[in-house]
Amino acid sequence: MPQTPPHLPACAGPGWAGPGWAQRPLHRAPRPRPGRGPAALLRATRGRRRPAGAALARLLARGSAMAAGARRAVMTKLDIRNYLERIYNVPVAAVRTRIQYGANNKRNHRNQRVKKPDYKVAYVQLGQGQTFQFPNLFPEKEQDTETRSFDDFRDKYMEKEKQKEEGDPRRGGVPDWFGL
Incomplete structure (x- = not known):
């Protein structure tokens, strides 16, 4: 194990002040815990030097929408x-x-x-003088002979059903279930 220089405290281990320590970066951004997202990383770096500009821009670009799994809105x-x-x-x-x-x-x-x-x-x-009108997505179609004949058949059937519901006119308004 390499020796710590005498001007450094004893708690400073070899990873902090060993040979080649001047070439090492002074700050490494802390790694966020899994599932915490970029906000946790920014909270973890509070009071310390922030990550480099590009890394911070990437974190902020992901934002809360990425952490929540939402799609990005693409049209500017x-x-x-x-x-x-x-x-x-x-x-x-x-x-x-x-x-x-x-x-x-x-x-x-x-x-x-x-x-x-x-x-x-x-x-x-x-622009000035412009108005917007929603397009008619479902225009009325001309009825062909098949739909007309079906409508006529349906109307006749409904009339017959209505007559059945009215009951027998000879009973004088007494319902069908009240009888022998």
């Missing part, structure tokens, strides 16, 4: 604007987006929390 404001202007020929004045967090109050059969996925909501302000 620019994507939404281009989609509406180029495909639908709708002039767009402004686009605002936000992330709607999914509910986290359901539990499965093992009493584990089940989170609904997060989704992105876009608020689009149209």
Whole structure:
């Protein structure tokens, strides 16, 4: 076992001040416990030097949505604007987006929390004088002869059933079950 230099405390072991200690990084980011996510790593580094910029950016980019297992919302404001202007020929004045967090109050059969996925909501302000009308997804179709004949058959059948329910007019309003 290598000796600790005399100017260092005895508790400083060989991994801290052994040969080649100047080449070692002064800080190693602590490893999070499994299942704790990036927030636990950031809490673990409190009071110490933070991880390098790229590593911190990766942690923050994953965010709580990644820890919860939700999908990422992929369309940006620019994507939404281009989609509406180029495909639908709708002039767009402004686009605002936000992330709607999914509910986290359901539990499965093992009493584990089940989170609904997060989704992105876009608020689009149209150009001046523009209005938006939802397209008619289910237009009325012309009735062909088969559907007309089926409708006629159904109407006749319903009339017969209604006459059966009314009962015999000779009984004077007395129900069928009250008799011999």
